Amino acid sequence: MTTRIKVKNAETGASVDMDLEQDNTVEEIIESAASYWEKPAGAYVIRKGKQVLRGQATIMDAGILSEDVLELIPDPEGGQ
């Protein structure tokens, strides 16, 4: 069964629909969205509301439901 969600690009406000299978992982969402928006190399995480989703979690584990809006946010690495 396919679950359609929306992924938002936190940096630009753009969004894209994504069809997921139950065994897809959060990391796969990150990779697909980051590639789609041609994000520069760097660390990213997905948030659902205030919750940061664990990368290895499947969409079932992460409780991702149809029509959910997830946000791709950069995870900063700098400081020097």
Added chain:
Amino acid sequence: MARTLRPGYLDEDKHERSKRLEWFDLDKVQNTKVLVVGCGAIGNETVKNLILAGFKKITLVDMDRVVRSNLNRCLFFDDDDAEKKKLKAKVVVEKAKKLEKDLEIEYRSEMIQDLPDDFIPSFDLVLGCLDNVAARLHLNAHCYMHGIPYVDAATLGFVGKVQVVLPPETPCLECGMNKTHLKIMGDRFSCTGVDTTYHEPKLAAEITTTSVVSAIQTRESIKIALGLQSDLMQNVFYYDGMRNVSDILELDENPECPHHMHEKQVSTADRRSSARQG
């Protein structure tokens, strides 16, 4: 004997206004041994904040030298430091003493990974002001193993983040990482031959985001020094200066994170041991 007042006496004590905070205890703050790893933008700002807040026992670790491109966001560095390519940590130590002459401040100009195993456990509090995932994971692992509070701060342009790791109560830094973190670390350390130089892209950095995350990092450090554990930020402070928003993001403990797997193994072993004794 009656106390004699003198006009202006309220302005003679440097920390008089801090002491008006009913929960503030200067002795506790002054006696907390703090390790600051990284003397770049966040490190400069955080050392300044720590000193003004009353911290006195500070050790810095950074192996880099000052360059001119540091000067848009580093309070303690100037053109002369950049021209002479001075050690960042040494410059911060020298100039920090101008803010507070009674500081017990010292530095180590080495990679944190190269310092002896008993170095990190000798502190009460560790602050990560770094620019790479590998050093962060090193601090995270050592602090978690030794039960030392670790406050990590990071920026990327107008985006910033602060995470408080209070072992064993909170998730750790590694709990929030995924393949993208490992990829940037892998790219940096991939073994493709001794003559290969990995090109490290320069990250966007400016002072306002640095100031915000450094302020939060210092504020949480004060709470830790004062034992205000219940008031600590238990999750991740995330700031987006372009959108003018900040949020506390929730992060769960990752059951596959090696630090928490170890905890579970230990507690399972404890339970087995108790069962045997029972």
